[in-house]
Amino acid sequence: MATAADPDASGDGADEPDPDSPEGRGGAAFVLPAGPPDTGRTPLDRRRILGAAIRFIDTHGLSALTMRRLGASLGVEAMALYRYVPGRDQLLDGVVETVIDELYGDPDVHLEAAHGWQDYLQRLAHGVRRIALAHPEVFPLVATRPPAAPWVRPPLRSLRWVESFLTAMTSCGFSEDSAVAAYRAYSSFLLGHLLLEVSQKGVPINAQDAGESPAPTADLSEYPTVVRLQELLSMDESAEEFEEALENLLGRLEHVRREGRSPAEPESFT
Amino acid sequence: MATAADPDASGDGADEPDPDSPEGRGGAAFVLPAGPPDTGRTPLDRRRILGAAIRFIDTHGLSALTMRRLGASLGVEAMALYRYVPGRDQLLDGVVETVIDELYGDPDVHLEAAHGWQDYLQRLAHGVRRIALAHPEVFPLVATRPPAAPWVRPPLRSLRWVESFLTAMTSCGFSEDSAVAAYRAYSSFLLGHLLLEVSQKGVPINAQDAGESPAPTADLSEYPTVVRLQELLSMDESAEEFEEALENLLGRLEHVRREGRSPAEPESFT
């Protein structure tokens, strides 16, 4: 696999575009079940509200989402929302759930491991990454909201996906111990990478939000290494990083699967 | 390769307690510079405010932190805080910064890689983990707040630590490319693991917070695998997982270091 990009990479660089980025692809993981943008005299229901909320957060940022403003974006007073949603917190829970459920509409992600577990995990990971990149303002919510049940971890928030994951893995030769261990390793890998990636992308893309000053860039005189490596540090290699860590994880899991035990070997590299 | 790690790394037996958990240890990473609980006629300053804020979040949860309540916890009106802190957002930034700065007070974490880079990374990882476990309610903030500069990633929020990291790695034989790649891999590993761990721990430990219903545990009849593995899934193996993934990462980085290039090999398993 092609390794280091040359320093010619000015910003996005990359000969081929990131396959998961929203504009670089057909655009699954982007289809909300709601119909036209937000016009229409359809008489308001839960799905429409959730769709509008996601659109609103994507556009204006999470911190700008207000019951009043969300109502306004639907041509309705704030209190009307309360007929369909118990409160703001549950609305946000619904947003998270809806976003994760976009996985079902993604033709590249399968509920079953028809072509092996590595294919399954690859597709799932890229599907979740596509969602994270399509809704960068929503994704921190996915990571931050408390899970419904203690064992349901972000970012695979729905029990249905946990079920799918565990079934896929056990049906591919993982012991139950190993499947659970794989679930843990996989979800923490996904969460870490994607959260970092959107938090990195979210700042430059989205001008306003938390009212933070963009980057005063204080005196860096005390940090010569940071200064020297500034260009390297600010390169966006998210896609390659993601791919490589995913590959490594799959290798690690293959090792786990063959052992049939919970993972633990001091060395695993060549 | 057994990475030279001081804190009894290899033995991942469940019999001995988690070395990073707050009560299982001497308690570095727990020392705030503030003195007695909150009594005292000391005339209020920024450090005292930040300390009180951290204490407040640890006790009552992030969502309960209010300028008025924080003021009250210091025996002062809310507006008094504004003389020392520009606003709530900057207060939270200060909280994050203060929490990360606890690393400096941790005798087990070194700014320089005197005993090799693996020892350095081990100590740093455990130091950060100790902080995350000591302040589970603060840690999501560490991950979520926008970074000051795009290249400063959570959870190593301060330029000083980035500088330390890069210097340590390059001084141990990493090329600059590799050091930056290691920084990325390491921070995303840390963030993912710790965020998942505290979000998992935070729910059962802390009764109230976001007003979420604890866990109604809806009908699980559609998810037989989840039900069957429920016990396995709800086991807390955070410490072992952390250790194992860290070990794996170190192995991966050793590989990177020897190549002297940015990390990428299609396969790495046996």
Add this chain to the structure above:
DNA sequence: GCCCGCGAGTTTACGTCGTAAACGGCTGGG
């Protein structure tokens, strides 16, 4: 045709939030 209940959306209202601005009182140097 009349009425009436009822579901969908609105109005009003309350308490809390972050914070701007004016205010008060202590304190130490001329």
Add this chain to the structure above:
DNA sequence: CCCAGCCGTTTACGACGTAAACTCGCGGGC
């Protein structure tokens, strides 16, 4: 003795989430 400056308080405003009361239009019994 006075007064300037610091430090904390008071007051006030607009926005927030949401409870409760209200309005309005429509479809089915009489």
